[in-house]
Amino acid sequence: MTKTIPATLIAGDGIGPEIMQSVTTVMDALGAPFLWDHQSAGVGAFDQHGTALPEATLDSIRRTGLVLKGPLTTPVGKGFRSINVTLRQAFDLYANVRPTQTIVPDGRYENVDLVVIRENIEGLYAAMEHYMAVDGDPEAVAYGAGFNTRAECNRIVRFAFEYAVKNNRKKVTLVHKANILKILSGLFLHEDRKVAAEYEGRVALEERIVDACAMELVIRPENYDVIVTTNLFGDILSDLTAGLVGGLGMAPGANIGEKMGIFEAVHGSAPDIAGQGIANPLALMMAGSMMLAHVGRQDLSQRLDGGMKQILQVEGLRTRDLGGKATTQDVTQALLRAIQ
Numbered sequence: 001m002t003k004t005i006p007a008t009l010i011a012g013d014g015i016g017p018e019i020m021q022s023v024t025t026v027m028d029a030l031g032a033p034f035l036w037d038h039q040s041a042g043v044g045a046f047d048q049h050g051t052a053l054p055e056a057t058l059d060s061i062r063r064t065g066l067v068l069k070g071p072l073t074t075p076v077g078k079g080f081r082s083i084n085v086t087l088r089q090a091f092d093l094y095a096n097v098r099p100t101q102t103i104v105p106d107g108r109y110e111n112v113d114l115v116v117i118r119e120n121i122e123g124l125y126a127a128m129e130h131y132m133a134v135d136g137d138p139e140a141v142a143y144g145a146g147f148n149t150r151a152e153c154n155r156i157v158r159f160a161f162e163y164a165v166k167n168n169r170k171k172v173t174l175v176h177k178a179n180i181l182k183i184l185s186g187l188f189l190h191e192d193r194k195v196a197a198e199y200e201g202r203v204a205l206e207e208r209i210v211d212a213c214a215m216e217l218v219i220r221p222e223n224y225d226v227i228v229t230t231n232l233f234g235d236i237l238s239d240l241t242a243g244l245v246g247g248l249g250m251a252p253g254a255n256i257g258e259k260m261g262i263f264e265a266v267h268g269s270a271p272d273i274a275g276q277g278i279a280n281p282l283a284l285m286m287a288g289s290m291m292l293a294h295v296g297r298q299d300l301s302q303r304l305d306g307g308m309k310q311i312l313q314v315e316g317l318r319t320r321d322l323g324g325k326a327t328t329q330d331v332t333q334a335l336l337r338a339i340q
C-alpha cells in the first residue's frame with residue numbers, strides 16, 4: 001500500500017508519545033495510507049521552541065487538513081489559552097464527534113452504540129462573563145451569557161443528519177433546553193426542525209430536553225443513535241456516555257471543520273502514569289480508526305475495529321484502567337496479530 005495522504009502527527013505530552021507509538025505501529029502494519037508529518041505542540045513544544053503551538057505545526061495542519069493528535073497540556077501560567085480551544089477556533093472545527101459503543105461488556109451496559117455530536121464553537125462556551133457590583137461588593141453578582149447563530153445551528157444539525165445518512169444511522173435526537181432558554185436554545189430547536197424536514201423518511205427526528213436525556217442515557221442508552229446538541233450540553237453528555245462504556249481510555253473524538261479534521265483521544269495527558277508503559281492506547285487507536293473512515297478507508301477502519309473487539313472480547317486483554325494488567329506494548333502486539 002502506498003502512502004498517499006499527507007497527515008500531521010502530534011504525539012503530545014505525558015502518555016502521548018507512548019500511545020502514539022502504539023497507534024502508528026498498528027496503523028502502518030494495517031497499511032494505512034497516511035504519510036505522517038511529525039510536528040510538536042503542548043508543553044514539550046514550549047520547552048523546546050518557547051511556544052506551545054509552533055508556527056511550523058500550524059503550517060503543517062493548514063497544508064494537510066488532517067491531524068492525529070495526542071493529548072496536549074497547556075502550560076500553566078498567565079496568558080496561555082487552551083491549545084485545544086485555540087485549534088478549534090483557528091480552524092473552524094465546528095463539530096465534535098464522539099462515538100460510544102459497548103466493547104467491554106461489564107454487566108451494566110451491553111448494547112450501547114451511539115454518537116454524540118457537539119457544537120464546538122458557540123453556545124455558553126462563549127463565556128461572556130462579568131461581575132456586577134452591589135453595595136460596595138464588586139463581585140456581588142456574577143453574570144454570564146452565550147450566543148448561538150442561526151447559521152451555526154443549521155450547520156451543526158445538517159452535519160448530524162449527513163453523518164446519520166453516511167453511517168447508516170436511523171435516528172437523530174436533538175437535545176435542548178428550549179423550555180427555559182427560549183431564545184438561546186430555542187433557535188437551535190427551530191433550525192433543527194427545518195433541517196430535519198429535508199431528511200424525512202430517511203432519518204427519524206426526536207427531541208429531548210437535556211435533563212430528561214441525561215436520565216434516559218443512564219437508564220436506557222440503547223435507545224439512542226445520534227445525539228446532536230449545543231456546546232455545553234454536549235461537553236457534559238459526551239463525558240457521561242464515555243462513562244457508560246469503560247471510561248476515558250475507551251473514548252475517541254474528532255473535531256471536524258469544512259475541510260479539516262483533527263482526531264484525538266478524549267482523555268488528557270495522564271501525567272500520573274506517563275512513562276510507565278501502562279497507558280491504554282485504544283482511545284487514540286479508535287481515533288485513528290475514525291480518521292481512516294473519514295478519508296474513505298472504511299475497509300481498514302473496520303479491520304482495525306474488528307482487531308480491537310478481538311483482543312478485548314475474545315482474548316480478554318485489559319489495561320489497568322479497565323481493571324487488568326496488560327501493558328501498552330501487550331496491546332500493540334495483540335492488535336498486530338489480530339489484524340493480520
Ligand code: ATP
Nearest residue numbers: 073248249267268269270271272273279280281321
Ligand atoms: P490533563 O491535565 O492533561 O487533562 P488530567 O490528569 O486532568 O490530565 P486525564 O489525563 O484525562 O486528566 O486523566 C484522568 C485520569 O484517567 C488519570 O488518573 C489518568 O491516569 C487516567 N487515564 C487517562 N487516560 C488514560 C489512558 N489512556 N490509559 C489509562 N489511564 C488513563
Ligand code: MG
Nearest residue numbers: 267268269270
Ligand atoms: Mg484534564
